[in-house]
């Protein structure tokens with residue numbers, strides 16, 4: 434039999450008991466630590482991740498009322514509440530057992546023990562410790578996500594008509610349980626809006642569970658979304674709930690739904706239609722109670738036309754559709770967002786930078802923003818870090834050549850094209866006018882004239 438990866442600490446002042454417990458358990462678990470002085474508990478807990486502590490109730494001769502055991506139990510629970518504590522005594526009484534369980538012990542065994550019973554108690558103690566740790570991890574992730582979210586967006590920024598329309602739609606849709614599909618390019622705020630719908634809904638006190646469907650392969654899709662029972666597959670050591678169940682009472686945000694292959698789309702459709710899931714390896718169906726919000730940056734209607742996305746699934750998820758426009762189509766929001774990030778980032782980097790030059794604003798308004806709001810945040814962050822000025826200049830803004838590319842079929846205006854090319858050259862040479870002029874085939878003076886003409 435393969436030993437289970439687990440650390441068990443045995444504490445008793447009787448070395449014979451320690452010896453016999455070690456013999457009983459060492460064939461089943463990888464690490465057995467013995468200790469005859471409970472005062473050393475802290476050292477063990479700080480050095481090792483202990484799954485189970487088997488703790489004697491009595492240490493001083495003459496004190497056999499279990500008080501010491503209860504004292505140490507309380508102490509362990511205060512510093513490592515995920516560790517399972519099993520108490521043992523030769524003088525067990527129901528009264529003491531009840532008291533110990535009330536104070537956080539998981540089990541109580543009487544000496545002399547039967548080896549099988551001891552193994553069974555320790556083994557379920559190990560499983561319990563693991564599931565407590567996993568829950569703590571999930572809670573930490575959730576808290577972290579919430580914290581990041583609040584740090585990221587105290588407000589949704591946007592005065593443009595399209596953003597105001599989107600914000601108003603959120604207000605109307607949030608209190609209903611309608612499925613929402615959020616469409617928009619990368620970095621347009623799909624996550625931010627999904628979370629905002631959740632926060633404005635009646636489900637706000639329950640979890641908001643985000644999952645990137647694009648990153649799941651076939652095996653993970655089912656186990657992550659629906660959960661599994663112990664033994665369902667090789668690594669299924671214990672029952673685990675999936676994201677749909679985790680989102681109970683709250684919202685599940687299925688991101689990148691356009692990346693889901695067709696056969697998984699069918700599975701998801703069945704779940705959304707029936708509002709039931711079945712954990713892997715379990716026959717039983719479980720009802721789901723989660724509001725469903727989906728998002729994608731893929732051209733979903735084109736995908737339906739190309740038969741790479743199921744039309745029936747689209748109709749299930751798009752009861753309400755929220756379109757987030759790319760930043761280049763709402764130029765009026767650019768200055769607002771740039772100033773918002775400037776304020777936030779100057780605080781973060783403790784720099785005194787009051788504003789952007791007129792030319793820098795102009796350059797931002799003429800840029801294509803392929804990465805949308807995420808990109809403006811990154812560009813402002815980089816500028817804040819590198820600039821030595823108290824105003825951000827055009828040369829502090831590092832635009833990617835992707836966003837500078839001129840699409841000739843879109844824009845045939847010669848002056849506009851010239852202006853963009855000049856910006857591109859200045860960016861490429863990081864503000865070095867001589868090099869930019871050379872690249873453009875102009876003299877320095879000719880370039881300066883054009884900079885003035887276009888107010889760059």
Ligand SMILES: Nc1ncnc2c1ncn2[C@@H]1O[C@H](COP(=O)(O)OP(=O)(O)OP(=O)(O)O)[C@@H](O)[C@H]1O
Pocket residue numbers: 585586588589590591617618619620621622623624625626730806807810
């Ligand atoms: N309206 C907004 N106001 C302020 N910040 C925003 C706004 N929209 C998005 N952001 C910020 O822009 C960044 C990208 O937003 P988000 O992750 O929501 O975009 P997304 O569309 O989900 O991106 P992707 O498609 O790449 O997953 C985040 O840092 C977010 O806080």
